Amino acid sequence: MRAVRLYSAGDLRIEDIPDPGHPSGRDVRLEVELAGICGSDLHNYHTGQWISRAPSTPGHEFVARVVEVGNAVRTIAPGDRIVADSRVPCGICATCTAGRFYLCAEMGFVGEVNDGGFAPVSIQDERQLVRLPDQSVSPRIAALAEPLAVALHAVNRLHPTPGDAVLVLGAGTIGVLVAVVLKHLGIVDITLSDVNSERQAGASSAFDLLPFMASDAAAFDGCVDTTGSPAAFDVALAQVVRGGAIAVVGLYGRPLTLDMNRVVEGGLRVSGCAAFDGELHDAVGLLSSLTEPLERIASTTVALDDVPKTYEILSSGRAPVQKAFVDPFL
Ligand SMILES: [Zn+2]
Ligand SMILES: [Zn+2]
Incomplete structure (x- = not known):
């Protein structure tokens, strides 16, 4: 079968690899419907930070249909999405x-410690799978469940009133999903801000958000920084009110230097958001009620062969879309 394969930083190939065959034990054979390309996929491609085995088929944001289960699988059945x-x-670990x-300090990710969703077939342990409560939700909406969980976790960490x-x-x-949440x-x-003015304008109007206008005065009670950009974090420090x-x-692609006194003297609460905790179950439960705003996310769908491009x-940061999906059957 065709698959996207990451060998090392900067080395992504499209190859024919053997079909993974029948599942055993708690493994489940999946036919991938749609898989999202995540910012962390790009980060790993450029830095190699999380390459623990190579080559590996990336893709951790996917929706799939169960086609066959191992003899010890109890929670999921063929036909389930x-x-x-x-x-x-x-x-x-502790x-x-x-x-x-x-x-977990030893956290691995699907598509890194095993082969993920940028292929027509993936084998996963049933413990890695969450059954969609609404089985009729479209592939495009369902494939947003994992990043929606990230957005829910970030908003939970911000804890706005x-x-x-x-x-x-x-x-x-993640930025527009945070706004949706x-x-x-x-x-x-x-208020939404992006250095890509086309993307900012598109997202601001699609989601009815205010575009960011820089001001000297701190004007926001809270900020969610989804960028990994040192310049953006400086904006956050300058624009969030005391307390x-x-x-x-x-x-972040590298360590950054920052004016820590803005955090100390401003009494700011800065929270790191590591993926998500229980929010994936919340996210799949919200897909049906959030379908209308999720449909507004600008996306493109590409074939496996087009993934490197x-x-x-x-x-480049110049893509006008928020999300690129991979359809392994295109
Ligand atoms: Zn992701
Ligand atoms: Zn652990």
Whole structure:
């Protein structure tokens, strides 16, 4: 079968690989419907930070149909539609033993520690799979469940109250999903900022958000920074009021220097957002009620052969879309 294969930083290939065959034990054979390309896929491609085995088929944001199950599988049956839980915690470290799997220091991800969804077929342990409560949800909406969980976790970490003014930095997938979640929670004063003015304008009008206008005065109670950009974090520090909060969900390509006194003297609460905790189950439950705003996310769908080219376009930061999906059957 055709598959996208990551060999090392900067080395992504399309290859024919053997079909993974019948599942055994708790494994499930899946036919992938649609898989999203994530910012973390691009980060791993450029830095190689999480390459623990090579080559590997990336893709952790996917919706799939169960075609066959191993003899020990109990929770999922052929015909079920599922999404992958991208996180593969070690299960034995101190945080895992305490039940805080999402903070596992040895955390691996689907598509990194095993072969993921950028192929027509994937084999996953049933514990990596979440059955869609609404089996009729479209592939395009279902494939957003995992990034929606990331957005829910970021908003939970920010913990805004209804009257808050919130600044969202970055109009990529996570940025607009954060805005969707904030609106769902009843937050009305939401401002969106992106250095890609076309993407900012498109997302601001599609989701009825205010475009960011720089001002000297701090004007926001909270900020979710989805960018991984040192310049954006400086904006967050300057624009959040004293006593406000910043939730950081972007991944940084390098360590940064920052004016820590702004955090100390401003009494700011800065929260790191590591993937998600229980929010994936919340996310799949919300897909049906959030279908209308999720449909507004600008996306493109590409074939396996076009994935390397699409990585480059997305990495340039000039893509007008929030999400690129891979359809392995195109
Ligand atoms: Zn992701
Ligand atoms: Zn662990």
